Amino acid sequence: AQSVTQLDSHVSVSEGTPVLLRCNYSSSYSPSLFWYVQHPNKGLQLLLKYTSAATLVKGINGFEAEFKKSETSFHLTKPSAHMSDAAEYFCVVSDSGGYQKVTFGTGTKLQVIP
Amino acid sequence: KAGVTQTPRYLIKTRGQQVTLSCSPISGHRSVSWYQQTPGQGLQFLFEYFSETQRNKGNFPGRFSGRQFSNSRSEMNVSTLELGDSALYLCASSQIGAGGTDTQYFGPGTRLTVL
Numbered sequence: 001a002q003s004v005t006q007l008d009s010h011v012s013v014s015e016g017t018p019v020l021l022r023c024n025y026s027s028s029y030s031p032s033l034f035w036y037v038q039h040p041n042k043g044l045q046l047l048l049k050y051t052s053a054a055t056l057v058k059g060i061n062g063f064e065a066e067f068k069k070s071e072t073s074f075h076l077t078k079p080s081a082h083m084s085d086a087a088e089y090f091c092v093v094s095d096s097g098g099y100q101k102v103t104f105g106t107g108t109k110l111q112v113i114p
Numbered sequence: 115k116a117g118v119t120q121t122p123r124y125l126i127k128t129r130g131q132q133v134t135l136s137c138s139p140i141s142g143h144r145s146v147s148w149y150q151q152t153p154g155q156g157l158q159f160l161f162e163y164f165s166e167t168q169r170n171k172g173n174f175p176g177r178f179s180g181r182q183f184s185n186s187r188s189e190m191n192v193s194t195l196e197l198g199d200s201a202l203y204l205c206a207s208s209q210i211g212a213g214g215t216d217t218q219y220f221g222p223g224t225r226l227t228v229l
Binding site: 032034036041042043044045046049051090094102104106107 | 118120147156157159202204206215216217218219220221222223225
């Protein structure tokens with residue numbers, strides 16, 4: 001069985017300060033992990049993906065995430081928030097044990113204060 | 115390459131009607147998955163099609179159905195609409211199927227409002 005927990009439903013940061021969005025996962029197999037972003041009334045856009053290569057994954061728009069197996073975490077970070085980062089972020093886990101075993105987190109809404 | 119396209123983008127229907135939504139995947143992608151997104155329930159998996167076959171199904175009533183054509187385009191149908199079916203319906207395509215290392219690419223969604 002697999003599951004994913006996004007620890008914060010809302011995060012608020014000031015423009016120019018670091019962003020940390022937390023995600024913990026549970027998986028019976030070697031997982032693939034994804035972060036997606038969704039702007040209002042839009043579809044989901046892939047930010048980055050971990051598939052058992054380097055544990056530090058760099059994505060688009062300055063985001064990165066670190067896979068920590070011992071902590072079962074895959075937190076998303078960005079050194080400096082921009083107003084355009086305000087959106088909802090989804091952490092997703094995918095088991096290698098079968099196709100379409102994809103579980104979405106409940107999402108974290110990021111607010112960026114000018 | 116063009117991205118995933120969904121039509122129509124917005125729909126307004128009344129209770130009891132039926133609706134058909136369409137999704138065109140990225141060229142070369144054979145897997146299409148459908149999701150329902152609502153404020154209360156978040157993103158919920160509806161079903162996945164691969165090479166015209168439904169390969170996996172979420173926990174939704176039989177009023178929700180879908181199909182995939184030989185060109186990988188997919189449609190989903192909801193019959194006897196209920197107010198609770200109001201949602202953003204997202205389609206995602208991937209090369210061999212979501213799960214494992216394959217990446218899903220999402221369309222912009224169809225916003226369905228049931229009155």
